Amino acid sequence: MPELPEVEVVRRGLADHVVGRCVQRAEITGPRVARRHVAGAEDLAARLQGTVVTGAARRGKYLWLVLDGDEALIIHLGMSGQMLVEPAEAPREKHLHALFVFADDGPQLRFVDQRTFGGLALSPLADDGIPEAVRHIAPDPFEASYDQRAVIRRMKRRESAVKRALLDQSLVSGIGNIYADEALWRAKVHGERLCSALTKPTLGRILGHATEVMAEALNQGGTSFDALYVNVNGASGYFDRSLHAYGRAGTPCDRCGSLMRREHFMNRSSYSCPACQPRPRTRRPR
DNA sequence: CTTTTCTCCTGTATGC
DNA sequence: TGCATACAGGAGAAAA
Numbered sequence: 249m250p251e252l253p254e255v256e257v258v259r260r261g262l263a264d265h266v267v268g269r270c271v272q273r274a275e276i277t278g279p280r281v282a283r284r285h286v287a288g289a290e291d292l293a294a295r296l297q298g299t300v301v302t303g304a305a306r307r308g309k310y311l312w313l314v315l316d317g318d319e320a321l322i323i324h325l326g327m328s329g330q331m332l333v334e335p336a337e338a339p340r341e342k343h344l345h346a347l348f349v350f351a352d353d354g355p356q357l358r359f360v361d362q363r364t365f366g367g368l369a370l371s372p373l374a375d376d377g378i379p380e381a382v383r384h385i386a387p388d389p390f391e392a393s394y395d396q397r398a399v400i401r402r403m404k405r406r407e408s409a410v411k412r413a414l415l416d417q418s419l420v421s422g423i424g425n426i427y428a429d430e431a432l433w434r435a436k437v438h439g440e441r442l443c444s445a446l447t448k449p450t451l452g453r454i455l456g457h458a459t460e461v462m463a464e465a466l467n468q469g470g471t472s473f474d475a476l477y478v479n480v481n482g483a484s485g486y487f488d489r490s491l492h493a494y495g496r497a498g499t500p501c502d503r504c505g506s507l508m509r510r511e512h513f514m515n516r517s518s519y520s521c522p523a524c525q526p527r528p529r530t531r532r533p534r
Numbered sequence: 535c536t537t538t539t540c541t542c543c544t545g546t547a548t549g550c
Numbered sequence: 551t552g553c554a555t556a557c558a559g560g561a562g563a564a565a566a
Contacts, residue, residue: 249559280543284562309560327543327559343544363543365560408537417561425559515539516559 250325252388252422253465255309258331262304262313262357265333270300270351276368281345281359284322284369284381295370296321296348305377308388308421312371312379319372320379326365332358388422389459400451403443410446411439412514414458423458426494427465429519431458433493438525439518445528464490493519 250258274296276282282289296315303314312320323331332341333355346359346368359368371381387394399420403413413419414428423431432439434457437450446454468490492502496519497510506523 251560283542324560326561328545361543362545363558365543406536412537415560514559517557 249327249424249426250309250329251424251427251462252308252390253427253462253469255306255311255325255422256466257469258325259304259306259311261333262311262331265355266301266313266348266357267304268301269354271296271298271348272351273297273349275347275349277345277347280364281361281367282369284324284367292368292370306388307378307382307391308385308417309424310382310385310421312382314373315370317373319370320381322369322371322379322381323359324366326361326363326367328363329359329361329366332360334358385417385421386419389420389455389462390422394420396452396455399455400448403451404446404448406443408443409440409513410437410443410451410454411518413443414439414454415514420455420458422462425516425518426491427458427461429493430461430491431455432525433520434461436524438520438527439513441528493521495519 274293276289276293279289282292285292299315299319301313301315302317305312305314305320309324311323311325313323314320323329325331335355336349338356341358341360343360343362343364344358345361345364348357350356359366369381371379373379374383386399389396402419403410406413411428411432414423414431415425428439431454435450435454437446437454443451493508496508499508500506501508501521501524504521504523506521508519509522511518511520
């Protein structure tokens with residue numbers, strides 16, 4: 249599942265293979281992929297025609313192509329989205345939702361998404377380089393504007409579980425279920441403990457571990473890049489052997505040997521060590 | 535305002 | 551073999 253490191257790998261691929269090229273024609277297939285583009289799929293395709301891609305940027309899990317320097321094509325990969333750079337004669341993928349043909353003779357850019365949680369939209373770029381449609385997302389830990397002390401202050405005031413806060417993209421962006429579990433394992437904290445019950449140094453350690461584990465994943469994901477295939481499988485394909493918590497239910501904790509457990513939280517799975525990460529004593533009110 | 539739940543989607547795995 | 555069900559989960563709308 250694409251979280252920040254995987255999305256960054258895709259961004260780098262787009263920077264290498266798409267920036268500097270002029271869109272001759274765009275096909276948007278079906279309304280769902282353009283559901284965040286209020287004017288609709290046809291409007292999106294029409295407005296992409298003739299634009300020049302001048303940059304590829306990212307905040308958290310949001311990715312965008314800068315068009316002619318003043319507009320952004322927002323790309324969200326959702327759960328299963330892929331950006332593929334392929335020759336025109338490559339067969340159409342079953343779940344192909346968007347196709348970009350460039351004015352040069354180079355390869356096409358395709359958006360393929362099995363579960364269609366992802367999508368494309370055009371959004372004006374603000375002065376700070378962030379598209380309007382991404383403004384509600386907080387900076388991710390690798391941005392210059394990221395202020396960890398401010399994030400800690402906001403977290404400390406929250407009465408919700410710390411894992412919920414880690415997954416809240418308006419607090420800090422880029423962290424998904426996998427890296428949240430990894431950060432909590434490294435920090436030896438159970439995800440259902442309340443933010444307000446943790447000390448600021450502990451909250452800082454958790455955020456630091458989240459940043460660290462994403463940086464490590466990015467280092468490994470970056471090596472997997474294939475010139476003609478902008479990969480989205482960084483976590484599942486390359487970093488998974490480095491995971492200590494996610495998907496490890498029933499296997500020994502890499503730190504203490506206790507058998508890792510799986511619990512359900514926020515309609516998804518959470519993995520943790522019962523010895524290193526004890527549940528909070530007082531059950532949260534429902 | 536804050537916090538939580540629901541919903542969107544389809545391929546894969548599992549159980550009866 | 552076939553059918554039903556669980557699961558994967560990001561993010562925004564809706565509800566509390």
